[in-house]
Every structure is written in structure tokens, then in C-alpha cells.
Amino acid sequence: MNKVPAQREYFLDSIRAWLMLLGIPFHISLIYSSHTWHVNSAEPSWWLTVFNDFIHSFRMQVFFVISGYFSYMLYLRYPMKKWWQVRVERVGIPMLTAIPLLTLPQFIMLQYVNGKAGVWSDLSRYDKYNTLAWELVSHLWFLLVLVVLTTLGLAMFRWIKQRQQASITAFFDNITLGKLTLVFLGLGVFYAAMRRTLFIFFPHTLSDGLFNFVVMQTLFYLPFFILGAQTFVNARLKTLFITPSPWSMAGALLGFIAYRVNQHFGSGDAWMYETEYVITMVLGLLMVNVVFSLGYRLLNFQSARVTYFVNASLFIYLVHHPLTLLYGAWIAPAIGSDTLGFITGLVFVIGSAVILYELHLRIPLLRFLFSGKPQPRHTEAHASASKPA
Structure with missing residues (x-):
């Protein structure tokens, strides 16, 4: 076991928690956006559509950079097999x-909300399997991707560590944001070309739920995960991200404008999705600088209130999705204003999630199941719930 000095990264903990909690306004605004979802308002809201697109354009890219950062930090603290076991348990x-406690009941509820309950028996075996793959994984997809990335990390992290020990000059020692942007632009083009090739020759694979989560999503977020690990290793790279860059801010703004234009004018039958992946690959990188630099200055402190939400963020994220669908199906239709409905939805979902979080803290079995961590026999009522890194 390699022992690394434990230096608490308060700003990264906070950013990770807020990115997780941003899933709540993201999904509630999805109800009122122009995007088709499980439940939608009668009339879409322009500003909530833009707000929804803004969150979606960068949130998970930055999240996976932080995940790679903390994953490699823990990799240095444990023997390899122990590290893999701990990481997989805490996300798996x-x-x-x-799945049985949240997304399965959610799926059954949606069958009746959308009037599809009677159609189920007419589906083929593959369609039933594929529907369940999409619906049961649902908003849990990032946990599945983290399990895959952790397994790939057994080889990737060993390679990174060997390079450190051999004192080989790494590419990241002389990196700049401009060079990184070009690298991620190339990665985005490569990913888009791969997706287009599948679309032409094997189109059915892109509609397969498990293939989408295990292969496509993993490949897209893999560069961000590796970048996070390299950020932990390379002090220059970390300094690059926590130092404000006007060019990154300007580039991120232009990237989001391009994202919105593509969403508005693009067509799924053309190159809309491929263009989106190129844009979000670069935009995600630029937003790492924007988010890290702001977080380093505004969130790099210890606070009981912030710590509470850091600890609660995973549980709140897990339960917010079915709560949002409940709100969208039965409460939102009674509210005429989209803006008022959005605010009411935030209060309902966050309030309900916090109450459920407090209740689950008082049940040791649920604390274990929703954290992946063995619970001490004598835990205080407000024991912390683990977060995926």
C-alpha cells in the first residue's frame, strides 16, 4: 500500500457534489423544455430549454475529470485488487x-402514465430486454460507466504509475490549454467518425441500451477520466485548471452557442449527434478550467452545511429522478406557469429527497446499500453517505 499525504480538496468535493445536485434542476427543466421526455408541459419554455442545454453541455465531462482525479488518488492508497474492490463496491x-428500489417502480409507473402498459406483451424478447436496459439503468448510467472505467483503470493507472517511477518526461509536463483543446478536438472528431461508421454499417447498435452505456458512453468519457488522473499526477496541469483563463471562458461561451445552434437547426438524420459530440468534447475541457478556477476561489473551504450536501449528494441524486417524474406526471399539470412550475418542482423534489435522506440515515441497511460502505456498529444518526468519485 502506498500512503499519500491526505490533503483534503474541499473545492473538488464541493464541485463534485454540486455537479451531482445539478441533476435536479436539469431534469425538472427538462419537463418544461422543448426536448421530448417522459413527461412534458403543454407549452415549452425558451429560457428553461436554454438552461437545460447549458447544464447538459458540460456537467458530466467535468464530473468525470473529478472522478478520475479521486480514483487515482485512492489507487495510490490501496493495493490494486483492494482498490478495485473498494471502488466497484462504492458505485456498484x-x-x-x-434498480429494484427506484428505477423498476419508476418504469412501472411510467407504463401507466404514458399509456404503454398494454403494449408490453406485444414487444419481442429483444425489445423487452432493450427497453428494460434503457429504463432500469436510466439515470444510473454514470455509475455503470464508473464501474467500467474503474476496471479499465487497473491497466491505465498502472501505466501512469510506471511512467512516474521511470521519470519519463510526460506529455503533460509542457502542456497548455491550447494544446489540450486541439487534442480534445481530435478526440471529438475521432469519436464522431466512429459513431457515424456504426450508424452507417451497424445502426441497431446505437439503439441498444447496454451497448450505449457500456461502450459508447465509456469511450466518450474515458479521455476526461484519464485527464483527471493526470491532473492528480501533474502539478502543472492542476495549476492550469485552477488558474482563470479568459480564453477558456470565451471559448466556452462560443462552444455553448455552437451547441445551441446545433440543437436548434440540426437534424438527427444528418450530422447533428456527431457535431454535438465534437462540440461537447471541447466544451467539456474548457469548462473544466472555468469550473475548477471558480470553485478553487469560491468553494475551497470547510463548512458543515457544504459537507452535509457533499455527503448527501449521491443519495439525493439517486432518488430525485423518480420524484421528478412523480412531480411531472401529477403536480406539474396543475400549475399554469412554467417558471412557477419549475420553482415548485425544485422545492418539492429537493425537500422530499432531503427527508428521504434523513430517514435512510437511521436505517443501517439502507445506509450501506446506498453508500457501498460497511457501516460501523455505533454510527451517529447523521453518518455520511459515500459519493462516486
Whole structure:
């Protein structure tokens, strides 16, 4: 076991929690956006559509950079097999717990909300399997991707560590944001070309739920995960991200404008999705600088209130999705204003999620199932719930 000095990264903990919690306004605004979802308002809201697109354009890219950062930090603290076991348990157990307790009831509810309950028996075996793959994984997809990335990390992190020990000059020692942007632009083009090739020759693979989560999503977020690990290793790279860059801010603004234009004028039958992946690959990188630099200055402190939400963020994220769908199906239609409905939805979902979080803290079995961590016999009522890194 390699022991690394434990230096608490308060700003990264906070950013990770807020990115997780941003899933709540993201999904509630999805109800009122022009995007088709499980439940939608009668009339879409322009500003909530833009707000929804803004969150969606960068949130998970930055999240996976932080995940790679903390994953490699823990990799240096444990023997390899122990590291893999700890990481997989802490993301896999909550995911497996949420399927029967959250996404399965959510799927059954949606069958009746959308009037599809009677159609189920007419589906082929593959269609039933594929529907369940999409609906049962649902908003848990990032946990599945983290399990895959952790497994790939067994080889990737060993390679990174060997390079450190051999004192080989790494590419990141002389990196600049401009060079990184070009690298991620190339990665985005490569990913888009790969997706287009599949679309032409094997189109059915792109509609397969498990293939989408395990292969396509993993490949897209893999560069961000590796970048996070390299950020932990390379002090220059970390300094690059926590130092404000006007060019990154300007580039991120232009990137989001391009994202919106593509969403508005693009067509799924053309190159809309491929263009989106190129844009979000670069935009995600630029937003790492924007988010890290702001977080380093505004969130790099210890606070009981912030710590509470850092600890609660995973649980709140897991339960917010079915709560949002409940709100969208039965409460939102009674509210005429989209803006008022959005605010009411935030109050309902966050309030309900916090109450459920407090209740689950008082049940040791649920604390274990939603954290993946063994619970001490004598835990205080407000024991912390683990977060995926």
C-alpha cells in the first residue's frame, strides 16, 4: 500500500457534489423544455430549454475529470485488487440497490402514465430486454460507466504509475490549454467518425441500451477520466485548471452557442449527434478550467452545511429522478406557469429527497446499500453517505 499525504480538496468535493445536485434542476427543466421526455408541459419554455442545454453541455465531462482525479488518488492508497474492490463496491452497490428500489417502480409507473402498459406483451424478447436496459439503468448510467472505467483503470493507472517511477518526461509536463483543446478536438472528431461508421454499417447498435452505456458512453468519457488522473499526477496541469483563463471562458461561451445552434437547426438524420459530440468534447475541457478556477476561489473551504450536501449528494441524486417524474406526471399539470412550475418542482423534489435522506440515515441497511460502505456498529444518526468519485 502506498500512503499519500491526505490533503483534503474541499473545492473538488464541493464541485463534485454540486455537479451531482445539478441533476435536479436539469431534469425538472427538462419537463418544461422543448426536448421530448417522459413527461412534458403543454407549452415549452425558451429560457428553461436554454438552461437545460447549458447544464447538459458540460456537467458530466467535468464530473468525470473529478472522478478520475479521486480514483487515482485512492489507487495510490490501496493495493490494486483492494482498490478495485473498494471502488466497484462504492458505485456498484448503490447502482444495484437503486434498480429494484427506484428505477423498476419508476418504469412501472411510467407504463401507466404514458399509456404503454398494454403494449408490453406485444414487444419481442429483444425489445423487452432493450427497453428494460434503457429504463432500469436510466439515470444510473454514470455509475455503470464508473464501474467500467474503474476496471479499465487497473491497466491505465498502472501505466501512469510506471511512467512516474521511470521519470519519463510526460506529455503533460509542457502542456497548455491550447494544446489540450486541439487534442480534445481530435478526440471529438475521432469519436464522431466512429459513431457515424456504426450508424452507417451497424445502426441497431446505437439503439441498444447496454451497448450505449457500456461502450459508447465509456469511450466518450474515458479521455476526461484519464485527464483527471493526470491532473492528480501533474502539478502543472492542476495549476492550469485552477488558474482563470479568459480564453477558456470565451471559448466556452462560443462552444455553448455552437451547441445551441446545433440543437436548434440540426437534424438527427444528418450530422447533428456527431457535431454535438465534437462540440461537447471541447466544451467539456474548457469548462473544466472555468469550473475548477471558480470553485478553487469560491468553494475551497470547510463548512458543515457544504459537507452535509457533499455527503448527501449521491443519495439525493439517486432518488430525485423518480420524484421528478412523480412531480411531472401529477403536480406539474396543475400549475399554469412554467417558471412557477419549475420553482415548485425544485422545492418539492429537493425537500422530499432531503427527508428521504434523513430517514435512510437511521436505517443501517439502507445506509450501506446506498453508500457501498460497511457501516460501523455505533454510527451517529447523521453518518455520511459515500459519493462516486
